[in-house]
Amino acid sequence: MNTSTGRRVATYVLAALIVLSTMLPLAWMLISGFKGKSEVVKTPFQFFPEIWIWQNYVDILRDPAFVQAMIMTFIGAVIFTLLSLTVNSFAAYAFARLDFRFKRLWWIYCITPMFIPGMAILLTSFVVVSNLGMLNTLAVLIIPGVAAAAQMFFIRQFYLNTPIAIEEAALIDGASRWRIFWEIFIPQSQGVFVVVGVGSYLAYWNAYVWPILTIQDPGLQQIMQYLAGFRSERGNEWGLLMAGSTLAALPTIILVLIFQRYIVNGVRLAGMK
Amino acid sequence: MTMSPQTTTHMGTAASVALQPEPPVKGRRPRKTRERISKHLMANRTAYLMIAPMVILLGIFVWWPLMYSFYLSTFEISFYEDPVFVGLQFYQYVLEDPQFWRSIGIGAMYVLYTVPAIMTIAFLMASFIRTCGVKLAGLLKTTVYIPTVVSAVVASIVFIFMYRADGGIINWLLGFVGLGPFAFLSDPNLALPAISIPGIWLAFGITTLIMLAGMYDIPQSYYEAAQLEGANYVQRTFFITIPLMKNVLLYLLVTATIAGMQQFELPLIMTQGGPTNATMTPNLFIFNTFKDPTPYATSFSLTAALILFFVLGTISVLIFRLIRSDKAIDA
Numbered sequence: 001m002n003t004s005t006g007r008r009v010a011t012y013v014l015a016a017l018i019v020l021s022t023m024l025p026l027a028w029m030l031i032s033g034f035k036g037k038s039e040v041v042k043t044p045f046q047f048f049p050e051i052w053i054w055q056n057y058v059d060i061l062r063d064p065a066f067v068q069a070m071i072m073t074f075i076g077a078v079i080f081t082l083l084s085l086t087v088n089s090f091a092a093y094a095f096a097r098l099d100f101r102f103k104r105l106w107w108i109y110c111i112t113p114m115f116i117p118g119m120a121i122l123l124t125s126f127v128v129v130s131n132l133g134m135l136n137t138l139a140v141l142i143i144p145g146v147a148a149a150a151q152m153f154f155i156r157q158f159y160l161n162t163p164i165a166i167e168e169a170a171l172i173d174g175a176s177r178w179r180i181f182w183e184i185f186i187p188q189s190q191g192v193f194v195v196v197g198v199g200s201y202l203a204y205w206n207a208y209v210w211p212i213l214t215i216q217d218p219g220l221q222q223i224m225q226y227l228a229g230f231r232s233e234r235g236n237e238w239g240l241l242m243a244g245s246t247l248a249a250l251p252t253i254i255l256v257l258i259f260q261r262y263i264v265n266g267v268r269l270a271g272m273k
Numbered sequence: 274m275t276m277s278p279q280t281t282t283h284m285g286t287a288a289s290v291a292l293q294p295e296p297p298v299k300g301r302r303p304r305k306t307r308e309r310i311s312k313h314l315m316a317n318r319t320a321y322l323m324i325a326p327m328v329i330l331l332g333i334f335v336w337w338p339l340m341y342s343f344y345l346s347t348f349e350i351s352f353y354e355d356p357v358f359v360g361l362q363f364y365q366y367v368l369e370d371p372q373f374w375r376s377i378g379i380g381a382m383y384v385l386y387t388v389p390a391i392m393t394i395a396f397l398m399a400s401f402i403r404t405c406g407v408k409l410a411g412l413l414k415t416t417v418y419i420p421t422v423v424s425a426v427v428a429s430i431v432f433i434f435m436y437r438a439d440g441g442i443i444n445w446l447l448g449f450v451g452l453g454p455f456a457f458l459s460d461p462n463l464a465l466p467a468i469s470i471p472g473i474w475l476a477f478g479i480t481t482l483i484m485l486a487g488m489y490d491i492p493q494s495y496y497e498a499a500q501l502e503g504a505n506y507v508q509r510t511f512f513i514t515i516p517l518m519k520n521v522l523l524y525l526l527v528t529a530t531i532a533g534m535q536q537f538e539l540p541l542i543m544t545q546g547g548p549t550n551a552t553m554t555p556n557l558f559i560f561n562t563f564k565d566p567t568p569y570a571t572s573f574s575l576t577a578a579l580i581l582f583f584v585l586g587t588i589s590v591l592i593f594r595l596i597r598s599d600k601a602i603d604a
Contacts, residue, residue, distance in 0.1 A: 011404070011405060011409070012409075014401060015401075015405065015409055015412075015413060018398060018401075018413060018416070018417070019412075019413070019416050022416050022417055022419070022420060022474075022478070023416065023419070024442075025420075025428070025431045025432065025435065025471075025474065026419070026420075026423070026431075028431070028434075028435065028442055029427075029431045029434075032434070040440060041437065041439045041440035042439070042440055043439050043440060045440055045441075045442070045444075045445035045448075047442075086326075087326045087327050087330065088327065090323040090324070090326060090327070091323060091324045091326070091327035091328075093323060094319075094320040094323035094324045095324070098316045098319060098320040098323070099316070099320075100316065100317045100320035100321065101317055103320075106324060106328065109328065109331070109336075110324065110327055110328065110331060113331055113335045113336075115586055115589065115590070116335065116339060116582065116586075117531075117535055117581070117582050117585065117586075118535075119535060119537070119556045119559060119560075119578045119581065119582070120339065120342060120578045120579055120581075120582040121335060121338040121339050121342060122560075122578075123342070123559075123560075123563045123571070123574065123575055123578065124337075124338035124339070124341040124342045124345070124575065125334060125338040127338070127341065128333070128334070128337055128338050128341065129334075132333075143330070143334070144330075144333075144334040145334075146330055147326070147327045147330035147331045147334070147335075149331070152327065177316055177319040178319070202422050205424070206422075206423075206424030206425070206426070208424065208425065208426045208538060208542075209537070209538065209541075209560075224424055224426040224427075227426055227427065227430060228426050228429075228430075228542055231430050231433070231542070238434055238440075241430060241434075242431075242434065245427045245430050245431060248424075248427060249423050249424070249427045252422045252423065252424070253419055253422065253423075255422070256415070256418060256419060256422050257415065260411075260414075260415045260418075263418065264411070264414045264415070264418070264482065
């Protein structure tokens with residue numbers, strides 16, 4: 001009895017330590033946003049503000065450039081996620097369920113990009129999109145990343161594990177491939193779509209280097225671009241910067257909290273063994 | 274991390290599936306079923322329509338840039354004359370450039386600072402979470418996952434703030450043990466370790482979850498048997514957990530090493546490669562060279578990127594082959 005109580009306490013203490021140390025940078029970012037301009041860099045150091053003020057959060061939300069960056073990034077991320085799910089799940093279905101000529105060849109063509117590091121094509125991708133006249137458009141942020149080999153692979157893996165019997169019955173009843181895809185596969189794919197969709201959303205939301213290469217138009221500025229720019233131009237306004245960073249990180253964290261069950265399962269879904 | 278939209282970075286999970294062997298459709302199904310399926314599934318037109326968007330997009334935004342990189346790395350471009358084929362000359366220039374080698378060394382140091390730490394922390398955390406009850410384990414899994422979704426930009430900004438001499442929490446904490454204050458990001462000896470900390474923080478969560486998934490796959494009965502024999506935690510770890518998770522651990526080690534060699538956004542934002550180039554990682558070196566507008570610099574940086582790609586790509590393909598063939602023997 002005694003040892004098991006001790007064990008329980010030790011478990012909770014350790015768990016609390018893990019949570020605290022993991023969340024420390026984020027917590028401190030949040031708290032610093034509540035500090036006044038001089039207090040935020042004050043010596044001697046103080047963890048909590050003397051007076052909690054909302055001013056930084058209010059001020060950053062009154063900055064039209066910040067709000068616009070948040071909105072533009074959100075719109076882009078939603079379109080990106082939807083397009084990405086569509087394109088990749090179509091291809092995934094074809095590779096999982098259909099037989100066609102040169103399948104093996106197309107498979108290699110579609111899957112190899114997974115192993116090509118971003119840097120090997122980042123610079124020439126920039127040249128390509130500027131030749132296509134795509135610079136400073138929403139399209140340049142969205143279109144180049146839509147087709148993603150890893151996402152396609154992940155969805156296909158899920159389709160391969162989907163029982164084939166229902167589909168065969170539907171085929172015998174004369175349903176077309178498209179109907180089978182829409183009416184049998186899509187409804188079953190909720191879980192895998194959430195995992196892959198969250199991944200796409202995060203990749204878009206957190207992107208920094210691609211936006212700084214391709215976007216100069218302030219109207220299209222992305223949130224991470226805004227934050228990094230703020231940091232180099234107004235780097236001493238730490239309270240404001242921390243408030244902005246908190247608000248910029250919030251949507252991604254909320255997304256994870258909403259879909260946590262899917263995501264944690266998703267890691268297992270990946271079939272790592 | 275996220276360099277262009279092409280990299281689905283944070284999804285270590287998605288990348289991890291690369292491990293899976295080729296389509297199980299072929300081998301695992303009984304032969305008879307397979308023939309039946311392949312006959313009635315022959316659907317060229319539908320299939321081509323379905324893969325067309327992906328094929329076209331990858332063609333324009335991945336294959337074309339890749340081919341173009343190869344082209345630029347073997348031709349000397351100038352504003353006044355036609356491109357001249359120079360063969361492997363740029364490769365020679367890059368390989369003879371001391372700055373390139375220095376950046377490789379810095380990348381390797383960064384790997385050394387981060388990868389063992391990530392692996393150890395993740396292993397210990399996963400071992401611990403495995404022993405927790407369902408609810409607590411759920412909470413911990415979500416918590417450790419959260420840093421993974423924070424962008425490198427936000428992490429960089431927060432850590433710059435945390436490293437400050439005035440009001441920086443890290444110097445404050447070190448003050449309790451009588452150390453500091455340190456100017457972490459402007460001291461050439463401290464800058465690289467200092468950017469490694471956010472690197473570890475961003476990566477350990479997903480590593481923990483993947484290890485945990487591997488641990489859950491080890492039958493509980495092995496541990497029970499070992500416990501009956503009187504094996505302690507260390508023995509169980511070294512004789513059961515680690516050997517049975519060899520592939521997962523190797524996979525994580527390789528992906529973390531490759532990701533570490535390519536670290537780019539943290540030094541870009543936190544130190545711009547400085548002080549005195551002490552944090553000039555290979556990709557940052559390539560990126561900075563590219564920003565120099567001369568055609569020579571463009572070809573030079575692309576060639577450097579390709580060399581890195583060859584080396585890292587070869588390493589990962591070899592290791593994954595190894596894992597796969599090992600799997601085949603197990604099965």
